[in-house]
Amino acid sequence: MRPMDPSRIEGLRLVIEVAATLAFALSGLLEAARRKLDAVGACVVAFLAAFGGGTLRDLLLDQRPFFWVRHVEYVWAVLVLSVLAMIVLRARHLALTERAILIPDALGLGLFAAAGTDMALGLGHPPLIAVLMGVVTGVFGGVLRDVVCNEIPNAFRDHRPYAVVAFIGGWLYVGLERLAVGADWALVITVVAIAAVRLLALARQWTLPRWRV
Amino acid sequence: MRPMDPSRIEGLRLVIEVAATLAFALSGLLEAARRKLDAVGACVVAFLAAFGGGTLRDLLLDQRPFFWVRHVEYVWAVLVLSVLAMIVLRARHLALTERAILIPDALGLGLFAAAGTDMALGLGHPPLIAVLMGVVTGVFGGVLRDVVCNEIPNAFRDHRPYAVVAFIGGWLYVGLERLAVGADWALVITVVAIAAVRLLALARQWTLPRWRV
């Protein structure tokens, strides 16, 4: 395919990255509000939700410096967001916020899964490992958020397709990369596919198979 | 002592490694079934139980690539096992499976404790650190499994000798290594000793001392 305009794709990527990071942080703040954490707990949980997945991926792949060390402005943004949330958030806002973050969260799942897969492929890892690193990037922020809040991670028990969409999307990315469609197109197609399937799964209330134990 | 036949010891080691990895993964799947996790949660918990201990050891010792990155066929095996378990496992199988994995689990505790101790000694760490790395390898997969399932880790509260057997077995390995009996014999003796003591402790219902708080 024709290569995309580089500044355009970079701009689009940045917009999704910022929106998704703030959506992930907000998911942490909602959880912190529900569990009545204090201001410190709220900041930490927001931080874990926003950066935990990418940090765990970088630890596993031995990549430094971390994303949030290179882009310290994201850390400031999450700190400011946490303080604002503590001032502004009221009980009646919780459900509303939860709905508002569904779309940036789905786009973020796509972006982070594609970026994680791409990074691991670039380091020469086998496809399955690369796809799992994409899943870790997209999903484990929420897992760490829930573990610290003393809950079984939502991603592991709500029977909604989330990690599984990232897993399939990761294989799509691997396939597109093999077809040499170009990294930009592979990224765009994977993000759109993951976000679309995730939102469709929510709208149609698709569920994962259940244990028959 | 006379060195062992290298192909024989490697074959034996591989058999124990495969059986123990699957037993550890099954312990995760049993826990996932009990806690009603979904398919994603089941896979993740099986994976944590099977590879968590070795991965944490490698993170602490700064060793890459991880075991499961080098042997991606183990990851496939755990994925297939998880899917099979979700299809096949019924309530009446839980207790049976739990009993069936006791022996490969005990052998795995021995193998992973000896292998972890050996790796840390080889990197020049002091004996206590090496022994603790052996304990981490054998025990922390189960710890991560239980933390993610929102339980106090079984290894920390069931008063059964498990980590403590790995700890003593690690010192046995350090001693055998000092006596220059050869890595193969040290491995075999340590694995047999740890597995035998662990199974004896279960059969005789030995318990650790209790707090008198």
Added chain:
Amino acid sequence: MRPMDPSRIEGLRLVIEVAATLAFALSGLLEAARRKLDAVGACVVAFLAAFGGGTLRDLLLDQRPFFWVRHVEYVWAVLVLSVLAMIVLRARHLALTERAILIPDALGLGLFAAAGTDMALGLGHPPLIAVLMGVVTGVFGGVLRDVVCNEIPNAFRDHRPYAVVAFIGGWLYVGLERLAVGADWALVITVVAIAAVRLLALARQWTLPRWRV
């Protein structure tokens, strides 16, 4: 300022380090006793509380060998302390121990926050990252202790200023370092300031702002 007598500052630092490490380990043992963990659980939780924060910081900053690998005598000390606690500790000692560790804990918070900030600044990280590494060093031992004991971390929900004092103290250290007052004076001033504010906050029962959700 005039440089301090190097042997004096080193001696003082060592005294605080030992006292704080034992106080952190004791906080783990108290928690283990309350949650009725077994002997293995007690040792692990004491170990996590004592060394978890520094280890997590070193993992994030990619620094090896860890503190407890270089100073294996601390590991022995925590093991001995754990065994002693299981023999000696009775229900009537719990509240007493909790009060006795407040002062070494506050000094340790100061020392570990200053040391973590200093290490990250020395590696060329931006001030905010350095300050957060100080907070991680001082606070995340207790966080890991509570996560393993299946509780929401105390530092995230008791509304007492703890991490926040380390955060502000970290900025004080950054400022003193910029003013070129010398690393020794910066350390002493930061430790005293953090410990004093922490103890004052406890005495006056200052609390963090609450969610109005």
